Amino acid sequence: MxxxxxxxxxxxxxxxxxxxxxxxxxxxxxxxxxxxxxxxxxxxxxxxxxxxxxxxxxxxxxxxxxxxxxxxAEPEAEQATLMAQLQQQYRSIIQQMAQLRQTASALEGLLGRDRPCQTTQAEVLSQLKLLEVETRLGGLEKLWHGLDAQVHAHPEAFQESLQRLLPDLSDRSEIEVDLLSKLVLACGDVSLVQFVRLGNQVLAASRTAFKSGCQVVVDVLTVSGAIDQTRLAHLGCPVQILIDNPHITSAAEAEHAFWQNHAWKDRLQQLPTGCAIAIGYAPSVLLAVCEAIHQRIIQPALVIGMPIGFSHAPAAKRQLMASGVPFITVEGTLGGGLLAATALNALVESLIEKPDCHCYLGQ
The missing domain is CATH 1.10.1660.10 (Multidrug-efflux Transporter Regulator; Chain: A; Domain 2)
Known part of the structure; x- marks a missing residue:
């Protein structure tokens, strides 16, 4: 033809x-x-x-x-050539991203100033048109001269800064805006908003689950230490740590441990129906959760999937988004235990004011 x-x-x-x-x-x-x-x-x-x-x-x-x-390229040399070209392309993209991130950080440093700093800020706004050139030349120090002197006079007004820096979220619910704001504050990166994904009516599902006292399951002890134990105790939500080894403190350790110890895989498959799962470290835990959901071995009420990783984590998150279960995730390699705990805390906080007590310590 x-x-x-x-x-x-x-x-x-x-x-x-x-x-x-x-x-x-x-x-x-x-x-x-x-x-x-x-x-x-x-x-x-x-x-x-x-x-x-x-x-x-x-x-x-x-x-x-x-x-x-x-x-x-010859067929036998094609893969090596392709990998070399991919690495070159990656380095070029990372360099561009670094320049853009540096410019964005400088803009955030100006636009994020709260009212006590605005008088001084106004004096340098005329220099914004030179910001990109200044960033490339590394001459941003003069831009901050006088600005930083004001920061010692008052605490930072986070919400005021966020109102200027966050994209237009007028089409989002109040709970979702609060969730996104807290995630940004947890990592200090406003661009994170573009990668956060909520699906399958997760906000409504979470409210129903937490009100009913569902079990909360986290992948490692570090995530457990960052979640709001006070509110969860008052809601009657017990917390279970899947990989309950106190010596595991990194994503690499959690990933390796989960593969080595079948007891934790067995424990995962016995999670109660309607539980809330928060994963912030090991991508293989999220992959196992998605597989168990697919095989209808477990039926969680929601999954917060934010593991760290460069190949397995993005794949696990894609499987989570296709699982049909209510979810919150961050696309790509971004994630971490603090972000997973922050997302869970924001959902719980929307249900109950923080009690002025520490009764959960006795449980």
Whole structure:
């Protein structure tokens, strides 16, 4: 089967035009095609596959010169070449992100100033147009001169700063806005809001579960230490630590321990129906939870899945979002025990004012 250049671009899609294909011919990215008796270019299925690969690599941010090297690499060297190009592309993206994060931090440092600082702040707002240049040159110190002198006169007004820094959340419920605000304050990164995902009516499900005194299950002791034991005790919600080894204090240790000790896997499969699960360390715990949900071995009321990791954690979070169970997660590699505990605490706090006592200590 042969295709005209228009049929080729239509089959590939992604806004590819015949003009772009002709440009790829000139660069050597696409081989010169056969010609019809009328001198029209004719393309094969192999040409379709090659163009699709060019488009995919370009969408990942590769330069055309890099794409040419990848396409021309010998099959046995192709994977090594691809990995080298991916590492180069990753370093470039990280450098851009670092520059943007530095600029964003400087803007946050200005826009997040509360009212006692605004008089001094007004004097430097005219310099904002130079902020990107100043950031690249590392000359931000003069921007802070005079500003930081004001911070010793009063405590920081977190809510006032958040109102300026958070994106428009007017379409979110009050509980969700409070949850997102607390997560931002827990990590100091406003961009986190873009990655937080709530699904399957998790806010309503959490209120029902906690009001009924559901069991709260966390993956490690560190998460347990960060959750609001006072409110949970008053709601009648007992807390269970899945990996209850006090010597486990990192994500790597929790991951390794869960794989080594089948008792904890067995304990996971015996969790009571309607429990609330909060995972902040080991991605394999969340993967096991999702598998148990899929096999209908456990039926939690909600899952807060925020483990740390670079391959398993993103995959586990995707499985959680597809599980059908009410969930809260943070897409990608972002996460941690503090964020998981903060999310759980925000849900519980929406139900009950903090009691002025420590009665949970005797339980």
């Amino acid at each position: 042969t295709l005209t250049i228009k049929e080729l671009t239509d089959s590939v899609g992604s806004d590819i035009t015949p003009r772009m294909v002709r440009h790829y011919h000139q660069l050597g990215l696409m081989p010169q095609p056969e010609r019809s008796p009328g001198n029209y270019r004719l393309y094969s299925d192999q040409d379709v596959q090659r163009l699709q690969r060019i488009v995919a690599l370009k969408q990942q941010g590769f330069q055309l010169s890099h794409i040419h090297k990848l396409l021309e």
